[in-house]
Amino acid sequence: MPHSEFTENILNAIRSIPEGKVCTYGLIARLAGNPRGARQVSWTLHSMTMKYDLPWYRVVNSKGTLSVTEPDGKEYQKHLLGQEGVEVSDNYEVDLDNYLWKTNNNNYHL
């Protein structure tokens, strides 16, 4: 039980992302029950990734680009996505039309 319920829903949503697919921050926030909580998703990832074994690399911004701040983070993320079959352009951009994870329903939060 990390912190607030929002944070737990965010973690749960990220764990639900299947291999070979990517998801945006806004979509994660929506799945967590907070359509406006995209920034919270970023904070959660940055803070909890190391402790909770999350597929952080499957999360990109709305433009489809890698938003990692760490200098070599993008290269690392690109490598991890490539292992799952997700092609990342040399400009660290993912084709959302093909790789975006689409859910049947907008909400499944408790």
Added chain:
DNA sequence: TTAGTGACAGGCA
């Protein structure tokens, strides 16, 4: 308690 911050999103020039 208030102010500052962040791996964002969306709208607009």
Added chain:
DNA sequence: CTGCCTGCCACTA
């Protein structure tokens, strides 16, 4: 296409 601004929410000092 790029860049700037605003709204958002939870966390930290």
